[in-house]
Amino acid sequence: MTRTWPVAGFLFGLIWVFVQGPPLAPEPLLGSLLIGLVVGLPTAFVFRRLYGETVDLPRTIRGIPYVLLYALTFIREAIVASLDVTYRVLAPAGPVESEVILIPLRVRTDLGVTTIANSITMTPGSLTINYDPEENALYVHVIDGSDPEDIVDPIRDWENYALVIFDEELSPSDPAPDFAVYPPERTHPSLEQAAPDAAEETETGPPIEEGTGGDGNGR
Numbered sequence: 001m002t003r004t005w006p007v008a009g010f011l012f013g014l015i016w017v018f019v020q021g022p023p024l025a026p027e028p029l030l031g032s033l034l035i036g037l038v039v040g041l042p043t044a045f046v047f048r049r050l051y052g053e054t055v056d057l058p059r060t061i062r063g064i065p066y067v068l069l070y071a072l073t074f075i076r077e078a079i080v081a082s083l084d085v086t087y088r089v090l091a092p093a094g095p096v097e098s099e100v101i102l103i104p105l106r107v108r109t110d111l112g113v114t115t116i117a118n119s120i121t122m123t124p125g126s127l128t129i130n131y132d133p134e135e136n137a138l139y140v141h142v143i144d145g146s147d148p149e150d151i152v153d154p155i156r157d158w159e160n161y162a163l164v165i166f167d168e169e170l171s172p173s174d175p176a177p178d179f180a181v182y183p184p185e186r187t188h189p190s191l192e193q194a195a196p197d198a199a200e201e202t203e204t205g206p207p208i209e210e211g212t213g214g215d216g217n218g219r
Contacts (some may be wrong), residue, residue, distance in 0.1 A: 012040025099145020100182035
């Protein structure tokens with residue numbers, strides 16, 4: 001175990017090296033790292049109350065490969081989804097079968113749930129619209145819900161990595177809870193709030209214009 005703020009300051013120094021992009025030579029790399037540490041360590045010390053008291057450094061190091069796997073899986077899914085959305089825009093083949101899917105999660109920490117929810121939102125064609133804390137589940141709106149399993153499978157892969165990264169109580173070997181497609185005859189409350197007029201029109205039908213003149217037969 002080690003204190004958190006020095007680790008945060010050192011990570012800032014490493015990030016600064018990548019941001020500055022010095023030449024790949026010992027002196028420029030070392031100079032950039034020193035500048036990052038000179039700025040990062042005092043800043044991390046001043047804001048140390050924002051971090052936890054200690055961090056399990058060996059556990060954090062063990063999680064690094066899973067962070068890389070998470071990033072690679074997310075990038076792959078984002079590219080595939082981008083191509084799919086682009087194709088739908090340029091060559092529409094039929095009506096869009098959008099759905100809202102309820103996906104219960106195994107991750108339970110705030111950071112774990114937020115990471116999964118943001119990854120879904122950043123993937124083209126999908127959007128996290130709500131979180132149910134009692135069910136520990138996300139409501140996900142997708143542009144094409146004809147095959148919900150194809151939507152849920154990559155999310156489960158992210159979750160498997162997140163379980164290790166955030167040291168969750170459950171592990172990737174624990175079975176994932178079943179997902180459910182939100183009843184098609186209902187509109188999710190989040191969508192109703194986003195478009196109340198459209199939801200009301202769907203439920204009650206379009207307004208009927210009253211005649212302003214003529215006889216009882218409409219003439």
